[in-house]
Amino acid sequence: MKTLKMLLAIALIAVVCTANAATKGDDKKDVEQAVEKLRQGMLNGDRATLESVAAEELSYGHSNGRVEDKKEFVEAFVSGTSDFKTIELTDQTVTVSGNTAWVRHKLYGETNDKGVPGTAKISILTVWVKQKGTWKLFARQAVKIQ
Template sequence: MQAHCSNEQLMKKTIFLAFVLFAGIAVFAQSKDEKELVERTYLLSHTVFGSKDSLTLEDLFAKKATYGHSHGNLQTREQAIAGITKNKSRYTDTAVSNVQVLKYDDDVAIVRHLFKANENKVDGTVTPLNFAMMLVWVKEKKKWRLLGRQAVSIQ
């Protein structure tokens, strides 16, 4: 026995499938940016608290970046990159968690996350770090780049 659809049923199915298709495309486009933002956030953390590679930092930072530390010090792009690459501390037990992406338009997004680590200073002291981070990312030359960073100590 063959089932026949009325024109109205066929139209409803077509509209539903079109909606699913367009919703899927929108989610895919959004998730691509979100995925890149999360990847760049982890790369930034790994570079700042790990490799301290200046070329990676140059690629991650926007031209007009500002870099805020938990103790209130603000640095320009150049000051931040120089400070990170010259930092002799080693960081252990690093953990990035609770990453949240808030995308405002095609070229501006905020990423919030938590960061924990132990800072092993040259003098042998170890300081536990527990920060809430807010990163402002902008698209420059088709790449997400860090425009602003603010760390806040949490207990």
């Protein structure tokens, strides 16, 4: 009887560990999909996409030191103040811890901010929070790279 209880306890622990690992893997994929949704929203200047991916509490930091809230972030892309023609993300890592995730990557892009062509080479840290089952961009900070 002790052996059976011990085997059942070990099996239960294995099931819980496997379920937790699967959930973390699913969360990581969901965060990666949210990052891609953000990238597409930025490229297209799509208000609905940008509003849906951003948390109400968003703090969006640019490489020049400017910080925007959600409303300012969305309006900059919709109006063309921030206008990406291309965005390539490289060296991306995603870490999930509970209902929080952080993503680091490098962004290389062509811009046309306010009609002025340019390029962006920045390293970015984003923080995501899971709200009502959906990953939302909570904070972002970028720094220029060479």
